[in-house]
Amino acid sequence: MTLVAVLASFTTLAAQPGSSVSAPGQGSAVAESFVKDNIAKSLTILINAGLSAQDRSQQLESVLLGMTDTKRIATFTLGAYAQKASQADQDAFAAAFQNYSVAVYRSYFARFSGQTLTVSGSSQRTPDDIIVVTKLIDPHASSGQAPLEVSFRVRTDAGKPVVTDLGVMGIWLALSQRDQFVSYLNANGGSVPKLTTYVQQVATQFASGR
Secondary structure (H helix, E strand, O other), rough: OOHHHHHHOHHHHOOOOOOEEEEOOOOHHHHHHHHHHHHHHHHHHEEEEEEEEOOOOOHHHHHHHHEEOOHHHHHHHEEEEEEOOHHHHHHHHHHHHHHHHHHHHHHHHHHHOOOEEEEEEEEEEEEEEEEEEEEEEOOOOOOOOOOOOEEEEEEEOOOOEEEEEEEEEOOOOOHHHHHHHHHHHHHOOOOHHHHHHHHHHHHHHHOOOO
């Protein structure tokens, strides 16, 4: 199954086991504000009829790269192979993964266009690792339809808040990516360069809408 197929069926997968959380604190307030502000920027860009398709894409990419730590996520998705890869291979993969992440996140945010994401709460895994929970409100949804829950994992230990994962209905994107990437590496002799090429191909598919 390709990554595109995996992500297309993202919300039908079984939920990943959760971690224990502590009561919200100051870090949660910072994380909630960070998510709220960046989501508002993203949705405003998506509905701005005055923007050309290219300008909309560039502005959305700028927001997404500003709110996510793609290099950190890239290292995580390599699993144990991150420790075995050369620095050059890690850097090349991180660059490809950034393009891939922007394409994937842009795809998800495009689904939110015309809808409202409201922060409904947060929980702390640790003081600098916070899960911010949002509700996706569709103004055209049928009466009684429950809003979709979208969660953001925010880390605050890098000097500023950054998103390191996106969860839809309890399924976490980076965890799913890691499983897929490690499976690919297992089947291809642990070659990170081969995975890099594969990720570049998938990013191109997302960017072209296939």
